[in-house]
Amino acid sequence: MGTIAKALQLLTHFSTDLPEIGLSQFVQLTGEDKATLHRRLGELKACGFLDQDAASRAYRLGPAISRLEIVKETTFPARRAAMEVLRKLNSQVSETVHVSVIQGDQGLSTLAHIDDPSHGIRVYMDTNELLPFHATASGLAVLAFFEKERVDKILKLGLPKFTEDTQTNAARIRNLLIDFRKEGFARSKGGFETDVVGLAMPLFDSRNACAGAVAIAAPSSRMDNKRVQSVLPLLQQAANDVTASWSGRAS
Amino acid sequence: MGTIAKALQLLTHFSTDLPEIGLSQFVQLTGEDKATLHRRLGELKACGFLDQDAASRAYRLGPAISRLEIVKETTFPARRAAMEVLRKLNSQVSETVHVSVIQGDQGLSTLAHIDDPSHGIRVYMDTNELLPFHATASGLAVLAFFEKERVDKILKLGLPKFTEDTQTNAARIRNLLIDFRKEGFARSKGGFETDVVGLAMPLFDSRNACAGAVAIAAPSSRMDNKRVQSVLPLLQQAANDVTASWSGRAS
DNA sequence: AACAGTAGGTTCATATAATGAACCAACTAA
DNA sequence: TTAGTTGGTTCATTATATGAACCTACTGTT
Known part of the structure; x- marks a missing residue:
């Protein structure tokens, strides 16, 4: 280096x-x-x-x-681009959606999000809060596409329990990651906030490195397996759109 | 280096x-x-x-x-801080106000601005546009606090004429800067947009380097010498507030 | 086809810049 | 006083950055 x-x-x-x-x-x-x-x-x-x-x-x-961020957002509006994709996704699924980017080994920070307005019961997002890798769909989605060494390093940093359902067993998390990598998306249920189901797909930058994730967060009552299957193609499309707008390369 | x-x-x-x-x-x-x-x-x-x-x-x-900008704005909200100062200044002077930061030798980019809503005739800001050093009050305000070498370098880059009133004579600009430095603020009349009077004061970062400017932009019909004298203390207060919030040091 | 001009990218001997153990100085708490 | 902090500095040693020359691919021209 x-x-x-x-x-x-x-x-x-x-x-x-x-x-x-x-x-x-x-x-x-x-x-x-x-x-x-x-x-x-x-x-x-x-x-x-x-x-x-x-x-x-x-x-x-x-x-x-x-200064640099102003130039970047003015000329290559990643944030705005992410927001546009989210608007489309939100209009299709009518749930809270967000795009988050990796912040070192600490978690994901939310770059853009839409709190869905169409339901009485909905998921609110605290944009200032870091999303933990092990307890959110977005975090698991990116972990699934990290090299083994980086996953090890992150899992060793500690696996705080946020809810009753937070998975804190490193071995089990590793098994989940294998599935998520195979399926191309990650899901979590109540691991960070009770009764919230998350579905996330990884996003890649132009170096083909996993840079973040796009996710749908919904009350578990509205997200059964059937609904998951119906929204997955929409989430996939959103992930492709964001990745394309970020790097010119569709996944 | x-x-x-x-x-x-x-x-x-x-x-x-x-x-x-x-x-x-x-x-x-x-x-x-x-x-x-x-x-x-x-x-x-x-x-x-x-x-x-x-x-x-x-x-x-x-x-x-x-990623870094998100951390920065979340933990040390310069943009938000600038915006709060602008809200106060706008409420006091009822004119368009903005805070701009230096972008290398190319000009100033607007970090935060308020288009005053209280008048029919008012100054609109194009936030994506770079403010030229030689033709705006903000630009002249920061030039007045640059080292001589940097001023020379910038003036040599060319002095495009934006309006009939744009000052394109380097020697005259240099003379203006001496006055502005002495008085602690800069003014321009129609140099960038016709019939717009600008009043600007420099902002400093914690290294005491000039980092940008806070400015009032008003139709020239509303900004005679008497009005200038009345708004200057308010502008000074705003500049102090922004500088303080940026670096902990009041100028 | 051969040519000239452009572009991005690579090699390796050389020179320049980064490194770190030991050193100050100032402050805090015992 | 002492011992443990903090931020910061010095200078001989070592590792890293540098750049002329090179390669390769693509462009439009003759």
Whole structure:
């Protein structure tokens, strides 16, 4: 790995749970030398990718990120594209739908979502919340397409129990992943929020790496096996549409 | 300059006008060796900061940008913070207001804006359009706080004429900047859009570098010298508020 | 078909830049 | 005082980035 990649790797440690990181904390997180990290962080800061709190001296993501995101969304509106696909999918299935992207090893962050308005009982999404890999359909969908090493690493980070139905047995999760990979989609029932059934398909970037997932979240009362079979082709189409708009390549 | 900074510098070449850049074009833009650039671009791509079009092989901004921006805006909502300040300013002055951030040497991109709803005749903003440095109050406000070398570089890039009143004389612009720096704000009249008067104050990041500007855009009929004097303290307050929310330091 | 000009991408000896153990300095708590 | 933090710096050593020359594929031209 080159110096550039090592430096950019540092940025992946930032998350909604850990928005500010000090020098020593970076030493802990990476195991690298303090002097080395200090120089890397300094360069990232000089380029505006990091900002340093004047008082605490901790680092946080800098203004260059916003600038680039504006250019990216203006010229290649991934967010808008995802939103358009979701509008279509929502109109077809009349359930809450969302597109989430991988955030390092911590989970998935929601890029775009639609809370379905047509039912009295519906699934609400907290967009600020990270979706855990092991307890959501989206998370399982991307895990199913990760290399074994990465799956191992993530499963070893801990499998918190969110509900009675959260699957916390690593071996069983691994078995699920084999099925999901074969079938091309993942499902979960009440593993993150009680009574919510999730159906998710992976999304790929232009490097053919799994970048996220598109998912349908519905009350379990409205999502029996028959309904699953009927919405799957629509979800597949949505996944293809998002992947195509992201990378020019349909899966 | 270290390798990391050199690599990140490449990203600044992307803009709304130039969203995709090929290898040879990078050679032209930077004057560096093809092999070197190829390796740097490859590393940026491997980290998800760049994406490569499968057919044309051109590079564009990648998914990592969006991921980081989501973390940044979730945990440290610069955009939202700017918007809140703008709401207050708009309620006070009842004119179109906006916050723009510097985008390399190409101009300013609008981060947040409010089109004032209270007047029949009002200034509309095209958020996708880059604000030129030499023809807008925001641009002149930041130029006034740049080092001389950077001002020279930008003025040499060309001074397109947008209206009859666009100032295209570099020497006169330089004189204006001296005044603006002294007064702490910049003004322009019809230089970008006919009959629009702009008033802008610079914004600073935590490194004390000028990062953007907050501005009021009004029809010239509503912005005489007397009105300017009355809104300036409000603009100053808004600039302080944004800068404080961005960096923890009031100017 | 041969040519010239473009593009993206690769090789390997060389030179430059990254590294890290040991070092400060400042602050906090015992 | 001491011991444990924190962020930050120095400089000899080592590893990495660099770039001239090379390859390959595709374009339109003669």
